[in-house]
Amino acid sequence: MSKQPKNLRYIAYVRKSSEDKEKQELSHIGQIENIKEKFSHLNIVKWLEPESRSAFTPGRPIFNQMIEMIENGEADGIVAWHPNRLSRNEIDSGTITYLLRSKLKDLKFCSYTFENNAEGIMFLQIVMGQGQYQSAKQGVDVSRGLKIKAASGEKPGRVMPGYMKAAVLDENGIPVMRGKKVVTETVKDPERYDIVKQMWNWFLYDRLVPQQIWQKVNDELHYKTPMYKRRKDGVPLGGGPMTKSMVYRILQSDFYIGKYYHLGEECRGSYDRMITDEEYQLAQDLLGAKGNKRLGGHDYPYAGMIRCGECNCLIQARHRTKFIKSENRYKTYVYYYCSRKSMKRPCTQTVYTPAETIDKDIEATISEYTIIPEFKDLALKILKRNHKAEVYERTKVYEKLHKRRTAVQEELDKLVTLLHKELIDEEDYRRIRNNLKSELEKLDEQLRGTENRATSSLEMNERAFSFAVSAQKQFTQGNVRTKRDILLTLGQTLTLKDNKLLIEPNEWLKPIADGYSELEKSYLRVRTNKKAHSKELEQALVPIIESWRVRWDLNPRHSA
Numbered sequence: 001m002s003k004q005p006k007n008l009r010y011i012a013y014v015r016k017s018s019e020d021k022e023k024q025e026l027s028h029i030g031q032i033e034n035i036k037e038k039f040s041h042l043n044i045v046k047w048l049e050p051e052s053r054s055a056f057t058p059g060r061p062i063f064n065q066m067i068e069m070i071e072n073g074e075a076d077g078i079v080a081w082h083p084n085r086l087s088r089n090e091i092d093s094g095t096i097t098y099l100l101r102s103k104l105k106d107l108k109f110c111s112y113t114f115e116n117n118a119e120g121i122m123f124l125q126i127v128m129g130q131g132q133y134q135s136a137k138q139g140v141d142v143s144r145g146l147k148i149k150a151a152s153g154e155k156p157g158r159v160m161p162g163y164m165k166a167a168v169l170d171e172n173g174i175p176v177m178r179g180k181k182v183v184t185e186t187v188k189d190p191e192r193y194d195i196v197k198q199m200w201n202w203f204l205y206d207r208l209v210p211q212q213i214w215q216k217v218n219d220e221l222h223y224k225t226p227m228y229k230r231r232k233d234g235v236p237l238g239g240g241p242m243t244k245s246m247v248y249r250i251l252q253s254d255f256y257i258g259k260y261y262h263l264g265e266e267c268r269g270s271y272d273r274m275i276t277d278e279e280y281q282l283a284q285d286l287l288g289a290k291g292n293k294r295l296g297g298h299d300y301p302y303a304g305m306i307r308c309g310e311c312n313c314l315i316q317a318r319h320r321t322k323f324i325k326s327e328n329r330y331k332t333y334v335y336y337y338c339s340r341k342s343m344k345r346p347c348t349q350t351v352y353t354p355a356e357t358i359d360k361d362i363e364a365t366i367s368e369y370t371i372i373p374e375f376k377d378l379a380l381k382i383l384k385r386n387h388k389a390e391v392y393e394r395t396k397v398y399e400k401l402h403k404r405r406t407a408v409q410e411e412l413d414k415l416v417t418l419l420h421k422e423l424i425d426e427e428d429y430r431r432i433r434n435n436l437k438s439e440l441e442k443l444d445e446q447l448r449g450t451e452n453r454a455t456s457s458l459e460m461n462e463r464a465f466s467f468a469v470s471a472q473k474q475f476t477q478g479n480v481r482t483k484r485d486i487l488l489t490l491g492q493t494l495t496l497k498d499n500k501l502l503i504e505p506n507e508w509l510k511p512i513a514d515g516y517s518e519l520e521k522s523y524l525r526v527r528t529n530k531k532a533h534s535k536e537l538e539q540a541l542v543p544i545i546e547s548w549r550v551r552w553d554l555n556p557r558h559s560a
Contacts, residue, residue, distance in 0.1 A: 008076040008105055010044045011066050015051040015085045031081040034110040039079055042108065046075060058091040067095060070104050077106035083114075083127045093128040097121055154185060155260040155269060160253055161246065162196030162274060164189040164226070186271040193274075195221050196250060200275055203251055204282060207485045214247045251283050258444070268441060270409070285492055300334060301483045302358060302494075308338040309497025311347035315339070317355075336496060353499045361501035362483075365490055366471050369505070372520065373469050398447060405443040412436045 014031045028050040046069065051062040063086075069075050080086050087093040096104070100121055107114045112127065114120055159165065167175040168183040176183040199217055202208040208216070217223045218241040227238040250256075256274040260267050275283075300317035307314060316339045321332045335352035412433065419429045467489060475486050487494070493504035 008043065009074075010039075010042050010077045010079045010106075010108065011046045011048060011069060011075045012044050012079045013048055013051070013063070013066055013086065014081070015053075015060075015063075031085070031110075034081055035079055038110050039108055042079065044079060054088070058089055060092075063092065067099070070099055073103065077104065077108065079108045081110045082112055083107075083109060083124060087128050093125065096128070097125055100124075155255075155267070159186050160196075160255040161225075161242070161250060162189055162193045162256070163187065163271060186269060188272065189226070192223065192226075195223050196256075197274055199247070199250060200256070200279070200283070203286065204275075204279055207286075207481075207488075210244070210247045210251065214242065214244045217242055217247070248287075251287060254280060256280065268437060268444075282492065286488065300336075301355075301480045302336065302487065305484065305487065306336070306494040306496050306501070308340075308347060308349055309495035309502065310349050311338065311340065313339045313341050313347065315496050338496075349497065351499055353496060353501075357499055358496070358501050359483075362487055362490070362503070363472070363475060365503050365505070366475060366486070369467070369490075370472050371469060401443055401447050405440065405447060408436055408440050408443065412440065 012032075012035055014028045014035075016028045032047075032050075048062050048066055051060055053060040053062075066078065070078075078086070086096055096107075100107070100116060106116055107124070114124055163186050165184045166187045168185050170176055195217060198221065199213050202213050202216065203210070223242045225238045225240050225242065255269075257277055257280045258269045258271070258273045260269055300319075302315070303317040304314060315336050317334055317336050319332050319334045321330050323329070324331050334355035336355065336358060337352045338347055338349040340347045340349070415424075415429065415432055415436065418424045419426075424432075471486055471489070474482055478486070487503075489506070491503040491505045495502045
């Protein structure tokens, strides 16, 4: 046993075990009390300020200050709670053990016994190396845990506005624990979900621009950001209005259709989706279109919305002003033409299409979806009456699909457990997981369709009828923005070729073109024989409208 020198001067070193402020307090206060209690007889010449930096990497300022004091002869020994407080990395461990052969005379620990001899230094190196190994392994375990969490449908870290993390509770209402961590799931934020949902509706259906949405969400809905503690100092942040950049982030995020990414891999969330894939794609199209609507300082209704039918390049617009002698005034003409920016596909579309020609093509398309107002009111009245029965029938299908989905999710959860316990390897895990996730996605799609189809069918009818009644008049009398919005409502695939605008109509409008013409003839025939708006007229129309509703539901483009 080595002889310990007398009258040594010690430095007390304390390192916090966590960057969380509350846990820091418990950590370093406990260390200080233990040191004072066990080593009250030592000559401690310096109590260094508690270190808040991790010991896993070198570069701690308080630690470096302590080493400098030892090298300058200001102290002879170090007191700490445990060797892992001093170091969890190879460089700092080497610095300590090297100084033990020169200027550092002694080390004292509350929970470890050290002797300054060859064997003591060897065992100290082992203990410090073990601390480094535990930190490295903990990092791997955390990374693995986050990967498993992401694969099981729960996004690691913060979620987008409208959602929040909540503890998973058992049947007794007690939070479920995994180790020392509370198991969480992504749920709707009761304070903000409806607000964010309204933002999507404003953008998709009311066609408000992000600037308007930003003003309305703060001024009218009084949105406040969630409160949270900053990691370093624990100071609460949040509670402020939504920023303009967050409006764009929300409208561009596919988190709202159940997607997120972890380590570059796309994952599917198990939380409730806020919008459909079609609505998300429409939002991205609108964002792109609204970003390309102005060229050369002149506002063109359709620039940036239409593509060339030959080379798929964007259609641009220009205007020319001519003096009309017969009218003694200047007149501006607007033309649309292919930008021909594709280097791979040469384009022969060199003609200029007048704006009036495009307007006529749009009006002709609108006429295919125009219905008489009185038919809309009566048809919706009949369709709403049968809505409840339809919901009941589809609920049965929903319950069957939901039962299968629960079984698949349980299989996926068990698979994650097998991976966590290392009972299967990564290759088998990925293969089985991908098959289960593929089935899960199909079931989710079927569930969403079954759950919402009865309601969405009614909503689609109302939306389609409202558009079909008023679109013709609105387009004729509307301004540039109104024309642009009506064209986007008609269809998302717009192509111009040989002076002809082709519009692929939106799915929810197609059944009108497919069946309304014949239906209107039947309606007018009944109306001429019966007094308008009488019960007899309504009863006579029931089988006609019901037959059209069946054609609507059987339309594969609509039910897809």
